[in-house]
Amino acid sequence: MKLTVAKLFLNSGRKYGTINRNLYGQFAEHLGSCIYNGIYVGERSDIPNEDGIRLDVVEALRHIRVPVIRWPGGSFSENYHWRDAVGPKQERRPIVNSSWGDVVEDNSFGTHEFFRFCEMVGAAPYIAANVTTGTVRELEEWISYITDAGDSAMARLRRENGREEPWRLPYVGIGNENWSMRPEFYADRFHLFSSGIHSRQQIERIACGPDGANYDWTDALMQQAKPSLMNGLSLHYYTMPGYYKTDEYPQDEKRPARDFDREGYYRTLRRALYMETLIRQHCALMERRDPEGRIGLVVDEWGTWHQPEPGTNPSFLYQQNTMRDAIVAGLTLNIFNRCSERVRMANIAQAVNVLQAMVLTREQEMVLTPTYHVFDLYRAHQDARRIESYIQQDLTGPQDAQVPALSVSASEDEQGVLHATLVNTDADESRAVQCLLEGRAYSSVKIRYLSGAIGAYNDFDRKDAVQIREMTPPVIEDNTFAVEVPACCVMELTLE
Numbered sequence: 001m002k003l004t005v006a007k008l009f010l011n012s013g014r015k016y017g018t019i020n021r022n023l024y025g026q027f028a029e030h031l032g033s034c035i036y037n038g039i040y041v042g043e044r045s046d047i048p049n050e051d052g053i054r055l056d057v058v059e060a061l062r063h064i065r066v067p068v069i070r071w072p073g074g075s076f077s078e079n080y081h082w083r084d085a086v087g088p089k090q091e092r093r094p095i096v097n098s099s100w101g102d103v104v105e106d107n108s109f110g111t112h113e114f115f116r117f118c119e120m121v122g123a124a125p126y127i128a129a130n131v132t133t134g135t136v137r138e139l140e141e142w143i144s145y146i147t148d149a150g151d152s153a154m155a156r157l158r159r160e161n162g163r164e165e166p167w168r169l170p171y172v173g174i175g176n177e178n179w180s181m182r183p184e185f186y187a188d189r190f191h192l193f194s195s196g197i198h199s200r201q202q203i204e205r206i207a208c209g210p211d212g213a214n215y216d217w218t219d220a221l222m223q224q225a226k227p228s229l230m231n232g233l234s235l236h237y238y239t240m241p242g243y244y245k246t247d248e249y250p251q252d253e254k255r256p257a258r259d260f261d262r263e264g265y266y267r268t269l270r271r272a273l274y275m276e277t278l279i280r281q282h283c284a285l286m287e288r289r290d291p292e293g294r295i296g297l298v299v300d301e302w303g304t305w306h307q308p309e310p311g312t313n314p315s316f317l318y319q320q321n322t323m324r325d326a327i328v329a330g331l332t333l334n335i336f337n338r339c340s341e342r343v344r345m346a347n348i349a350q351a352v353n354v355l356q357a358m359v360l361t362r363e364q365e366m367v368l369t370p371t372y373h374v375f376d377l378y379r380a381h382q383d384a385r386r387i388e389s390y391i392q393q394d395l396t397g398p399q400d401a402q403v404p405a406l407s408v409s410a411s412e413d414e415q416g417v418l419h420a421t422l423v424n425t426d427a428d429e430s431r432a433v434q435c436l437l438e439g440r441a442y443s444s445v446k447i448r449y450l451s452g453a454i455g456a457y458n459d460f461d462r463k464d465a466v467q468i469r470e471m472t473p474p475v476i477e478d479n480t481f482a483v484e485v486p487a488c489c490v491m492e493l494t495l496e
Ligand code: AHR
Pocket: 029, 073, 074, 075, 076, 176, 177, 301, 349, 350, 355
């Protein structure tokens, strides 16, 4: 039964840990037009760029304060050899991207270009090492090339290639989706490749973790990988909105990104909400072996995975992004915030033109997706202290695919400003919410929100069909105020 008014309780008097800014990270792979034509157009392009990197994309990503970017893959990383992509561009070795459509790449975007991109965006670099076709020596030399300040052979090579100072490299992923290996074999490879990273380099090592609900993998890795070498364990989970009556998981199926009905909408949200079960179960296993919580869970691939847009290369994973995707993002980011004690990083797949992208580009043009706007609404949570929050629930959606109508997470920043992010999943009906504030007296509230029909999206001919709006602020009386949350909506409340 629908609640007449749902109560929202926000208590800044009860604070938990810090919400790691890295939960708002991105993933950028050599896939389709994520890197080439998306991020990188080359110095000679007419599209405004610096060092070949698109300025409109940089500006958009800076605005949402992207904290960390994972690169070069994904699957691509398991065939990547960094030395092919440094040095004079005309001398770089072209490669065939056998992971994604066998397209030829000239390797004009390599280590220097990636670190430049990160600097421009203001994000930390997170590289994924090749532990399948690569060698330990190759990784050791790559890291030395990136981080050596002294007179090593790799530092000299970097200088010859035009970069005097080393870069800071905080995170290295040891492999990607190495699930064709037995966990025991992968654990050995993890140790081997970790030996290519020296403790003086102060780099966090992230081990390849499970695919969705593969709890055996987590358990095996937590038992067999040396905890002193592992700072993070990754988790990959994509929301694929296919539907099987008897099974919430593991059977997945991709469906069109735009052409879906209400049932498809709610089923997609159910799939997305499954992220919380996965996180809690994997965290429970990690807790057994690492009760101090030293090893973080790193959800370094997540997001919706629909069918590619008709007429596009199916290997390029180009999909449109609707309000449904925005709701998935809002629900998922609220889950990450609420689980932020152990979840330390997450990287949505992917930043540009691939899967649940932040931005879409076409020649000179760029479109901000509804998902981008959700990252904008949530950016104040980065590095803020999570606070107690609770919202009364009723269910919405068809009988066999119901989801909670409302979701919330909240934090307090260093200036004592409270930010709460709310999601109304109901496709058709707004929700009346009465907000009860605790912890201190608040006198003003600012409301920004994103809302629209479940299938609404932005495109090159209507870039602002879905955009953030502000609501007339309600009056706070006795630390209480009322707000009507529109249907299919993600909302940010800022309280002072
Ligand atoms: O993000 C697309 C692909 O999904 C990645 O390359 C791979 O790691 C995953 O299967």
